[in-house]
Amino acid sequence: MRRFDAPCLLASLSRALRATHPTDASNRLRSRAQCGRGLALSLLVSTGCARPPQEIPIDVVQVSVKAQDTAWSAAYLFQAAPGAVREVATGREVHLPLGANVELSLESRDFICLFAMPGLQLRDFAAPGVAGRFQFRAERSGSYEFRGDEMCGLPHTEKTRGRFVIEEPAAFQAWVHDREKESR
Amino acid sequence: MKLNARTIMILAGLLAFAAGALVVQGLRGSTAPAASHPPPAPAFVQPKASLPILATLPDFVLENERGESTGLTELRGKIWIADFIFARCGSTCPLITAKFAELAKQLAAQPAQSAIQLVSFSVDPEFDTPSVLAKYAADHGADSKQWRFLSGTRSAVRTLIEKGFKLAVADGQDPAMPVMHSQSFLLVDQLGRVRGAYDSLTPEGRADLASDLGKLLAEPPPNDLFVPADLEHPSWLAARKAAQVAGASTIAAAHDFSFTDQIGASGIAFRHTSSIDVGKYYRAIHYDHGTAIAVADVDGDGLPDIFFVNQIGKSALYRNLGGGKFEDITESAGLAIGDRSCVGASFADIDNDGDPDLFVTCIRDGNLLFENDGHGHFTDITAKAGVAGTHGHSSGAVFFDFDGDGLLDLFVTNVGQYTTEKKREGSPYEGVLDAFAGHLHSERSERSILYRNLGGNKFADVTESSGLMHTAWSGEAVAFDYDGDGKPDLYVLSMQGHDELWHNLGGGKFARVSREIFPSTPWGAMGASVFDWNGDGKLDLFVTDMHTDMSSELQPGDEKKKHDPATMFPPRFLATDGHHVLGNALFTNQGGAKFVENSDAANVENGWPWGPSVGDLNADGWPDLFIASGMNYPFRYLGNSLLLNEGGKRFADAEYVVGIEPRARLSTPWIELECDGADAQQDLCRGEPSPVMVGDQPKPRTPRHGHVTAWASRASRSAAIFDVDGDGDLDIVTNNYNDVPQLFISDLAQRHTVHSLSLKLVGTRSNRDGIGAIVTVKSGAHTQVQLNDGKSGYLAQSSLPLYFGLGDASSAESVKVRWPSGKEQVVRGPFKPGAVLRITEP
Secondary structure: OOOOOHHHHHHHHHHHHHOOOHHHHHHHHHHHHHOOOOOOOEEOOOOOOOOOOOOOOOOEEEEEEEEEOOEEEEEEOOEEEOOEEOOEEOOOEEEEEOOOEEEEEEEEOOOOEEEEEHHHOEEEEEEOOEOEEEEEEOOOOEEEEEEOOOOOOOOOHHHHOEEEEEEOHHHHHHHHHHHHHHHO | OOOOHHHHHHHHHHHHHHHHHHHHHHHHHHHOOOOOOOOOOOOOOOHHHHOOOOEEOOOOEEEEOOOOEEEHHHHOOOOEEEEEEOOOOOOHHHHHHHHHHHHHHHHHHOHHHOOOEEEEEEOOOOOOOHHHHHHHHHHOOOOOOOEEEEEOOHHHHHHHHHHHOOOOOEEOOOOOOOEEOOOEEEEEOOOOEEEEEEEOOOHHHHHHHHHHHHHHHHOOOOEEEEOOOOOOOOOOHHHHHHHHHHOHHHOOOOOOOOEEEOHHHHOOOOOOOOOHHHOOOOOOOHHHHOOOEEEEOOOOOOOOEEEEOOOOOOOEEEEEEEOOEEEEOHHHHOOOOOOOOEEEEEEEOOOOOOOOEEEEEEEOOOOEEEEEOOOOOEEEOHHHHOOOOOOOEEEEEEEEOOOOOOOOEEEEEEOOOOEOOOOEOOEOOOEOOOHHHHHHOHHHOOOOEEEEEEEOOEEEEOHHHHOOOOOOOOOOEEEEOOOOOOOOEEEEOOOOOOOEEEEEEEOOEEEEOHHHHOOOEEOOEEEEEEEOOOOOOOOEEEEEEOHHHHOOOOOOOOOOOOOOHHHOOOHHHHOOOOOEEOOOEEEEEEEOOEEEEOOOOOOOOOOOEEEEEEEOOOOOOOOEEEEEEOOOOOOOOOOOEEEEEOOOOOEEEOOOOOOOOOOOOOEEEEEEEEOOOOOOOOOOOOOOOOOOOOOOOOOOOOOOOOEEEEEEEOOEEEEEEEOOOOOOOOEEEEEEOOOOOOEEEEOHHHHOOOOEEEEEEEOOOOOOOOOOEEEEEEEOOEEEEEEEOOEOOOOEEOEOOEEEEOOOOOOEEEEEEEOOOOOEEEEEEEEOOOOEEEEEOO
């Protein structure tokens, strides 16, 4: 198993956060269109800096979850080379390898979005300029539903519902590779 | 020569039809060929252009022959035909009505036309009471499912005919006689648009009507979209009503009386209009918090008048004519505020000259202060007084005399920046997208303002020197002496955070003592009332909490429960110490500046509350609660709460028992879209099933076409309780969001002998209104205490007499007043029920 390269992942996270600027909107809109209007879940997968993408680390997984127009999307951080981040759309399903330490960030470009995943006892929100950070360990395999509501506004349940799936590392690797293929 | 009805009708018919025909022909000449000779239309051409739009009716409410308030909202979605008649008319009307009756039969005989409604408007409202019209309907064989009769006040009907239907009207020489009017039949489409006018008394006119009716029926009908889908008939409503009514016998408070919404008969034609930011360009924003209703006798005639605050367009002042009738005096009173979006209204006598002056809070464009000349004429003295504010997002304003100098000072809450500076049509200022996260951005906060009244109608901003530096997201406050030290303190609500209590130290200084006195408060507080709910002589504090109900979907059946902590807003969003009452709070005063929160034991939790109003609705000597509640688009219907006080032990839910709920129609048109035109890219036109989606899977989208009306739940924001019709019992007036108001008239006095006492305080050393006085009334073994704080509901202060129900007591023995000056005054009776006492400070 590859070891987690913390400086590399932090750099990747920083790049992913910068990618939430409006100039990135066209990419996001395209990915949204692939998965139905207003809804896409994309993953940036970290396999460790300067390592081939197929070698996916499973000890630490970073997922950046972002909201726009009350819809969530997400990103693992995967860096094949310094400064290069790959984005892989996966709908609204985020797979995680059993045993991984998961680092989750929440952001929003426009509205306030609540993010609730009762199965993992997560309840937080995203709003512009107010980012959130979580860490949890993927200890129990299973499927964990999440949903987000806009505060005092539209539930938008269809656009914001999704799930995290915690599974064996091999299945996780296959899932990510399939998503990578889809994104090409 | 005195005109009789026949002469008037003939003149009216000639005048009005000629004018109407001119209007019709003028419009048609420019838009379409004459209706009687339409060119043959190719099959592929949409026929919609063949009928012009002569007028678009305003959202009116009148009274039908059953005494029900009903209007355009109830007619929306239907094609209908109007005529204008009056029951005592002996000449033309019978002919018009006979032709209308013929038309009714013809329509009923054809399945395709059987849903078309007929509506006869009375032009003789003073005479044509519901019972007169009901008899008239029966005499002409009108089927109430097809043919309704509407009346109202003379001015309301006249305005509707003239400015709504665009028909010529005139008053005859005898003011008691009907409004001169048209003999036309008018064809109105599903959207309330007049599509044709036809002479009812000529075969040609009626033939044109039949022809145009066919064309209208051939038009693609507008599409109605109810959000949520079960809006018109929510599954829980009937069971809720049935359960409450079935359990009414267990209510330990008088409940054998009822309210009827008589707005249609009142002459009140005010219609609240909301920002487009909560409509077509929907976003969650504080615009949806609504606006105030404030009440005061502005002209000194002894009758309380009503001021409705509007969000878009003009606010309105209605003069009380007595007997539940009102007239619009906004313009003549000098209160035609329409150039800014306003929120709150507070009546108070700022110059101790014996009349109520008016302060109005607004968004960004400055607040307004009007001085009353004693006759209901107001002059804008904002600039001179120095109270325009900081051009922020002002909300509730509270007059109280914090320094005890006998002049009413003013605290103005500022919410925070929830709009941008960008202006657009339909919304004075475009809202920010994340308004309810504003409390997480210090740069968006707006300090509330404390003004000291200097006398001579001048105020000074003493916020900094007083130490009352309040920057929370606050929209409302109440002033009361929580610790009994004789000085009024200030409890300031926060709609996104902890409420704050500011202790009046004297010497013009305040200190924050919030968590020491109230360790836990609601997080999303909207309105508050100070009253002695349990009869122990100490003033308690009731706070409503709306935002907590928005932290997750409030399911039917959960309205009476505190919110589940597991689904409350996440701590990072609360941005507080996390100690909150997860819903309404009833802080019961234990004495010694100690309060116990017992809202659940007292049963005062409810769903989506805004403003609480307190009054002894059954006159039994115990204060009851009306809580304006509910949300609109795109949430489910909820309705208002009415809670009857069970002898100070708890409150009983009674809104269904006493006729407050449910509304006759639960929804109102909210968003109008042209899906084949300018709005084609709007979400709903692009085929979203509704903004509230159910299920986990994307659904195929089918774009919508034509005109789409999205309907939303009706909901109130604010209310005032007072004796509207002067019959001795208390009535309720609401200000409903993006809707017409309700005027709930109680029949308590008609069903029972009401024992009550009304008190008007006149301060001398204290402020003239006696704001801050505590009044104790003894009647038999019962003692009642009220704070004279003017708080009548949400975002408002009113100037009203204090009303004490006396229950079965035959008299009140004494009245004790503790004036703001500290002076105690006891006035000994006995005072007979029905007495109106004017008590002047010695």
